[in-house]
Amino acid sequence: MKDDRILLAHGSGGAVSHSLISDFFLKIFTDPTLKRLDDSAVLELGSDRVAFTTDSYVVKPLFFPGGDIGRLAVCGTVNDLAMSGAEPRFISVGFVIEEGLEVSELEKILKSMAGACEEAGVPVVTGDTKVVDRGSADQIFINTAGVGYIKDGVDISGSNVKDGDAILLSGSIGDHGVAVMSKREGLAFGTPVISDCAPLNGMVKAVLDSGADVHAFRDPTRGGLASTLNEFAEQSGVAITIDESKVPISEGVLGACEMLGLDPYQVANEGKLVAAVAGKDADRALEAIRANKYGKDARIIGTAKQTDRPKVFVSTAIGTTRILDMLSGEQLPRIC
Amino acid sequence: MVRFLSEYRDKDLAQGILKRIEKISKKPANFMEVCGTHTVAISKNGIRHALPENVQLISGPGCPVCVTANVDIDKMLAVLSLPDVIVTTFGDMMKVPGSYSSLSKERAKGADVRVVYSTLDAIEIAKNNPEKKVVFFGVGFETTTPTIAESIIEAKEQNVKNYSILGAHKVVPPAMKALLDLGEVDLHGFLCPGHVSMVIGSKPYEFIARDYHIPCVIAGFEPLDILESIYMLIKQIEDGRSEVEVQYKRAVKPDGNPVAVGVMNQVFEPADADWRGIGVIPGSGLKIRDEYADFDAARLFPDIEVPPTREHKGCRCGDVLRGLIFPYECALFGKVCTPTEPVGPCMVSSEGSCAAYYRYDDRVKA
Numbered sequence: 001m002k003d004d005r006i007l008l009a010h011g012s013g014g015a016v017s018h019s020l021i022s023d024f025f026l027k028i029f030t031d032p033t034l035k036r037l038d039d040s041a042v043l044e045l046g047s048d049r050v051a052f053t054t055d056s057y058v059v060k061p062l063f064f065p066g067g068d069i070g071r072l073a074v075c076g077t078v079n080d081l082a083m084s085g086a087e088p089r090f091i092s093v094g095f096v097i098e099e100g101l102e103v104s105e106l107e108k109i110l111k112s113m114a115g116a117c118e119e120a121g122v123p124v125v126t127g128d129t130k131v132v133d134r135g136s137a138d139q140i141f142i143n144t145a146g147v148g149y150i151k152d153g154v155d156i157s158g159s160n161v162k163d164g165d166a167i168l169l170s171g172s173i174g175d176h177g178v179a180v181m182s183k184r185e186g187l188a189f190g191t192p193v194i195s196d197c198a199p200l201n202g203m204v205k206a207v208l209d210s211g212a213d214v215h216a217f218r219d220p221t222r223g224g225l226a227s228t229l230n231e232f233a234e235q236s237g238v239a240i241t242i243d244e245s246k247v248p249i250s251e252g253v254l255g256a257c258e259m260l261g262l263d264p265y266q267v268a269n270e271g272k273l274v275a276a277v278a279g280k281d282a283d284r285a286l287e288a289i290r291a292n293k294y295g296k297d298a299r300i301i302g303t304a305k306q307t308d309r310p311k312v313f314v315s316t317a318i319g320t321t322r323i324l325d326m327l328s329g330e331q332l333p334r335i336c
Numbered sequence: 337m338v339r340f341l342s343e344y345r346d347k348d349l350a351q352g353i354l355k356r357i358e359k360i361s362k363k364p365a366n367f368m369e370v371c372g373t374h375t376v377a378i379s380k381n382g383i384r385h386a387l388p389e390n391v392q393l394i395s396g397p398g399c400p401v402c403v404t405a406n407v408d409i410d411k412m413l414a415v416l417s418l419p420d421v422i423v424t425t426f427g428d429m430m431k432v433p434g435s436y437s438s439l440s441k442e443r444a445k446g447a448d449v450r451v452v453y454s455t456l457d458a459i460e461i462a463k464n465n466p467e468k469k470v471v472f473f474g475v476g477f478e479t480t481t482p483t484i485a486e487s488i489i490e491a492k493e494q495n496v497k498n499y500s501i502l503g504a505h506k507v508v509p510p511a512m513k514a515l516l517d518l519g520e521v522d523l524h525g526f527l528c529p530g531h532v533s534m535v536i537g538s539k540p541y542e543f544i545a546r547d548y549h550i551p552c553v554i555a556g557f558e559p560l561d562i563l564e565s566i567y568m569l570i571k572q573i574e575d576g577r578s579e580v581e582v583q584y585k586r587a588v589k590p591d592g593n594p595v596a597v598g599v600m601n602q603v604f605e606p607a608d609a610d611w612r613g614i615g616v617i618p619g620s621g622l623k624i625r626d627e628y629a630d631f632d633a634a635r636l637f638p639d640i641e642v643p644p645t646r647e648h649k650g651c652r653c654g655d656v657l658r659g660l661i662f663p664y665e666c667a668l669f670g671k672v673c674t675p676t677e678p679v680g681p682c683m684v685s686s687e688g689s690c691a692a693y694y695r696y697d698d699r700v701k702a
Contacts (some may be wrong), residue, residue, distance in 0.1 A: 007444050
């Protein structure tokens with residue numbers, strides 16, 4: 001690490017976060033399972049395989065169009081489990097609450113968490129609460145961890161993307177990041193943008209049940225679609241080419257990004273799925289995603305090719321090609 | 337607004353213009369884009385590689401963050417180190433390294449630096465923190481300067497006494513003149529900045545066409561705008577003309593925006609300015625007029641100690657900004673200098689040439 005202090009950029013989900021993890025954390029924590037850097041750790045317990053994951057939520061503001069910190073904390077962990085091909089089973093919740101938080105706000109958050117748990121079919125089975133003095137936290141921070149069960153024969157990993165795979169995206173990108181930011185900064189756009197925050201375990205199950213040969217799932221959260229595709233490329237040693245005209249972006253997100261100079265490919269999502277599926281099974285997987293209520297706008301956006309130069313390319317709207325790089329530095333802090 | 341974007345990104349139209357360019361372009365054509373937003377749009381749309389070999393696009397001193405001299409950043413950091421100061425700025429400035437540090441690094445150490453989207457937000461911060469001195473670090477060309485001028489007028493009207501500007505504002509045409517006078521780059525045309533021209537109009541470029549015989553086209557920012565502007569420049573060269581033409585007609589009027597210019601002139605007056613890579617260019621900067629001296633941080637904090645300026649070893653941002661080299665010709669590019677670990681400002685700023693080449697341009701990345 002070059003920096004002698006942690007910068008906000010270290011939490012961006014982009015290249016700086018990656019360097020913090022690779023150059024620092026992984027030097028100290030050396031477990032091979034951790035080193036795979038997938039959304040969940042896949043572990044063997046007796047003869048079973050389970051997925052195990054954890055995530056912390058610090059979003060500001062606590063309530064935003066389309067969701068709140070509670071729903072986010074449940075969906076985020078459910079999705080991390082699902083992206084490993086697991087069926088999420090149990091989650092834990094840890095709260096760090098700042099002195100002075102209104103009980104009515106806490107109640108709203110808890111009820112929202114319960115609603116998301118019910119929708120995902122995953123109960124909270126253990127928890128912890130800490131209260132810190134005013135100023136030592138900002139209202140409330142939530143940690144969730146989760147455990148899921150992986151069926152026999154399922155082998156999903158960001159390092160499994162193969163030559164000829166189709167890259168599928170379950171819907172429009174950038175909605176969560178723009179929704180949170182527009183609320184936080186008091187920006188109003190012609191078309192209101194609503195966070196896509198949603199549990200995706202039903203969608204993942206549908207794709208797996210369709211029998212399609214799936215190699216990788218990932219939810220493009222912080223760092224956006226650009227980070228997810230670059231991770232696939234790096235972990236699997238493939239070149240991915242996507243067609244810009246196939247990637248759905250809502251008018252509101254496009255307008256906000258034009259105005260604020262953000263790249264929608266790098267803006268966070270909380271209810272989207274990216275899948276790498278064997279080319280021959282692409283249509284079958286697409287159909288399964290589209291049948292889910294959160295996947296109606298799903299598209300096949302690109303393909304993966306074997307290469308010694310793992311990179312992501314974009315065919316632009318005007319028929320030229322450029323590369324798609326990972327987010328570098330800080331874009332929107334405290335987005336999840 | 338978005339409804340009017342897809343029309344400017346049409347594949348068939350784009351390919352059509354490219355064919356027309358190919359057909360008429362015979363002479364060497366080195367065009368400089370004098371706007372960071374153009375540099376990014378050109379790279380992002382892969383336009384550099386779509387043009388015939390005799391047509392080269394060279395990035396100029398068009399990113400306001402990049403051309404800010406180290407000494408100005410050092411001054412800002414010195415102000416930040418004073419007690420009871422809150423520094424506000426636009427996001428792009430945060431990571432730009434001065435001689436020794438950056439706003440982002442100082443914030444991590446505990447300094448109060450806040451990113452705002454508008455100077456009016458900075459005034460709000462001043463009102464909400466009456467015991468603090470809120471300084472806005474103002475960097476930019478004619479596009480943003482009127483909004484900064486307006487904030488000073490506003491602050492004066494509302495009697496906000498703890499708000500001030502530390503300005504490193506610059507104007508574009510004198511820098512174009514300075515580059516031509518240096519004569520280091522064999523230029524055949526300028527792609528003039530669309531946003532700046534919305535404010536100043538097309539007339540301030542006329543001396544370039546008239547005295548230097550260099551064609552100018554004021555361009556919009558969508559792929560088709562840029563391609564059409566390149567076509568218009570090539571047409572001028574092939575016809576042997578040198579004129580100021582406006583491609584970005586939907587936004588740019590010959591007289592620009594007199595209201596914005598008026599506001600700018602009410603608060604600021606011309607001054608010399610120090611440009612990274614070029615040095616001091618006469619009349620290329622703006623300073624706050626005496627009537628508004630109470631809002632000029634340079635005068636409010638006259639005794640700040642600024643450490644001696646230091647340039648980053650091996651960094652060739654200056655040469656990139658003058659159009660002498662392409663970003664990838666710098667030995668640091670993509671090796672020790674990347675957007676993640678930037679050495680120079682052209683790699684830091686989202687509108688910097690090095691960042692644009694690094695992010696979008698496959699041909700130049702190892």
